[in-house]
Amino acid sequence: MSIASTNRLTPYLFLAPAGLVLAFALFYPICYMIYASFLDWNPSQRIGEADFVGLRNYFKLFGDDAFRESMGVTLKFAAVVVTIEMFLGVGLALLLDRNIRGMSVLRTLFILPMMIAPIVVGLMWRYMYHPTVGIFNKTLKSWGYEGIPWLSDGSWAFASVVIADVWQWTPFIFILSLAALQSLPSSALEASKIDGATGWQQIIYIKLPLMLPVLIVTLLLRLIDSFKVLEVILVMTNGGPGLSTEILSLRINRTASEFRELGEAAAMSNLLLIVLLILTFTMFIYNKAQEVRAARMRAAEEEA
Amino acid sequence: MSTQTYDRQNPAFYALLIALVVMAIGPIYLMLVTSLKLNVDIMSDSSSLLFMPTLRNYETALCDFLWYEPEHLRRCDPTFGRALTNSLIIGLVSTAITLVIGTMAAYALVRFRFMGRDVVSIWTLMMRMVPPAVLLVPVFGIWTFQFGIDGTRGGIILVYVALNLPFVIWILQSFIVQVPIQLEEAARMDGAGPFQVFFLVVLPLIKPGIAAASIFTFRVAWNEFLLANALADRNSRTVPVTIVNSLTEFDIDWGVIMATGMLLAIPPIIFTFVASRQIITGMTAGAVKG
Numbered sequence: 343m344s345i346a347s348t349n350r351l352t353p354y355l356f357l358a359p360a361g362l363v364l365a366f367a368l369f370y371p372i373c374y375m376i377y378a379s380f381l382d383w384n385p386s387q388r389i390g391e392a393d394f395v396g397l398r399n400y401f402k403l404f405g406d407d408a409f410r411e412s413m414g415v416t417l418k419f420a421a422v423v424v425t426i427e428m429f430l431g432v433g434l435a436l437l438l439d440r441n442i443r444g445m446s447v448l449r450t451l452f453i454l455p456m457m458i459a460p461i462v463v464g465l466m467w468r469y470m471y472h473p474t475v476g477i478f479n480k481t482l483k484s485w486g487y488e489g490i491p492w493l494s495d496g497s498w499a500f501a502s503v504v505i506a507d508v509w510q511w512t513p514f515i516f517i518l519s520l521a522a523l524q525s526l527p528s529s530a531l532e533a534s535k536i537d538g539a540t541g542w543q544q545i546i547y548i549k550l551p552l553m554l555p556v557l558i559v560t561l562l563l564r565l566i567d568s569f570k571v572l573e574v575i576l577v578m579t580n581g582g583p584g585l586s587t588e589i590l591s592l593r594i595n596r597t598a599s600e601f602r603e604l605g606e607a608a609a610m611s612n613l614l615l616i617v618l619l620i621l622t623f624t625m626f627i628y629n630k631a632q633e634v635r636a637a638r639m640r641a642a643e644e645e646a
Numbered sequence: 647m648s649t650q651t652y653d654r655q656n657p658a659f660y661a662l663l664i665a666l667v668v669m670a671i672g673p674i675y676l677m678l679v680t681s682l683k684l685n686v687d688i689m690s691d692s693s694s695l696l697f698m699p700t701l702r703n704y705e706t707a708l709c710d711f712l713w714y715e716p717e718h719l720r721r722c723d724p725t726f727g728r729a730l731t732n733s734l735i736i737g738l739v740s741t742a743i744t745l746v747i748g749t750m751a752a753y754a755l756v757r758f759r760f761m762g763r764d765v766v767s768i769w770t771l772m773m774r775m776v777p778p779a780v781l782l783v784p785v786f787g788i789w790t791f792q793f794g795i796d797g798t799r800g801g802i803i804l805v806y807v808a809l810n811l812p813f814v815i816w817i818l819q820s821f822i823v824q825v826p827i828q829l830e831e832a833a834r835m836d837g838a839g840p841f842q843v844f845f846l847v848v849l850p851l852i853k854p855g856i857a858a859a860s861i862f863t864f865r866v867a868w869n870e871f872l873l874a875n876a877l878a879d880r881n882s883r884t885v886p887v888t889i890v891n892s893l894t895e896f897d898i899d900w901g902v903i904m905a906t907g908m909l910l911a912i913p914p915i916i917f918t919f920v921a922s923r924q925i926i927t928g929m930t931a932g933a934v935k936g
Binding site (some may be wrong): 352353354356357359360361363364366367368369370371372374375378383385388434437438440442446448449450451452453454455457458459460461462463465466467469470475477509513514517518521566569570572573576577590591594595598599604607608611614615618619621622626 | 890
């Protein structure tokens, strides 16, 4: 009896600590945030003292030009960054998928930018973009050109931030697509070679279609992460000049700590979370669909 | 490995490889070089290759830990030393806690069939997507007014454990699935209880997974800025927070700040070189099957 009851309890005992932490430190705060987004709340008040204002925070946000601009910057940043990184990452993977010495060293070096603290990445790039001591302008000046206002002009600042993110995250896509490439069935490639397919034909008709499931998941993962970027931009430009690089996470931080409007910041966090939830669900449903399809194909093979 | 043959490539290919490597590690190298320079050398227009490397910036940053007094310093500023201690404690403790309770949860999710397993899996996957910025407001409010643990290391550790758990559970699941169930059954036949099976049979078999998970966890705790900034007070600030704080001043001391940046970057760099294979496994798990 006692053995049977411990056995029945075991899974819950194993799950309990993680469940408790997640419930108190992750799930509860998120619910709290959803509630807080309906309050007029500043940091010196306890939440019970804040006034309930219904949807006012949301209406205020949609009427707020700065918020709309920040939303636009976020979407533009995510779209530009992910597009460039996908092209570069997949391209490099196709190019470097060869049997060469030192590939593992190369991969190790490529992970470095992702492992280093985003704060430090921002620091390095801010230094390199520096108008007088930075390497870019120093080089330009030594070649006799004018220096570029990397971080002090709106559109240049956006480009600079994009470049830094591309530097940091292209390796992620490169490594995932390389792994996908190397797990492709060699029979298909050999068959196409015998049929006389050129390198390009192999890429377009065989490699890319077979990699597609992985590429779509990679794209969604990267897209989700690109909405989380914060520290690099914070260090480089702090959202400026003007609002040209102020992505949503930065705006949340500023609304909470500078403008002291916790309710509004919570409303923004909510909107960001909804966007991310939609993306995550897309990914989840896509994964499930793939699994179902694979299972059906396996079943069909067994029947045949 | 020595018997493996490699294809010959044309020189342009190697040129491209070298260019890529330079691009990937150039900025890091530049940071290292700058951290070894005096401000006079950083500001000068002349070629950046000729300078006397000096450890002076590191001495300034770490003056708290030195057994001698660097002669160029009039007064030792303990901010960075304190932050480094905080970062180490917070990183190590939160990694340890996350791994212990994360592996247990992952094991339960994989091995025991009980109601709601699928639901839990979906939830962990969704929680993985929550960005720290979204947690900023509620965590600040709850930690300050309800739990009363703002400004303590414990408070920061709790956030990091919660933030990392979903990913750790998710990644360890894929490793635990591969442990043959026969092994566990054999151990149970020999009279081992569920906890013994877990600690003595399963844990040793999933060491690579644990290595990957601990690197990712430590990295998040070590690198995170936003939540630490909101929660920490003067005595519990972590390194990223002090770096950003020293940046807001107008006159940036590039040499010292690059030295602190380098110190913050060194642990992840070491992990990368020691365990790149595990890191790649962790990164590709889930997206690439097999």
